[in-house]
Amino acid sequence: MRCVMDEFEAPHIPRTVDKRIRFLIDVVEAVEKAIQGRASNFSAFVAAATCMALEDLEKQSDQLGKQEAY
Secondary structure, eight states, X not given: OOOOOSSOOOOOOOSOOOOOOOXXXXXXXXXXXXXXXXXXXXXXXXXXXXXXXXXXXXXXXXXXXXXXXX
């Protein structure tokens, strides 16, 4: 999965699937505050943040693989 963003941007919702997950109340409140006044919503924010986290994990895995090759 590639998101390819230079910096975080809360996007509009693309095609999605419903998943139920629980969030800490503080996290929900912080996300809602962060997206206030933006053309986005909680789901789009979480999807974009998850995508960035997956890219970061992929980069870490690639770097680990390069280190093990030496």
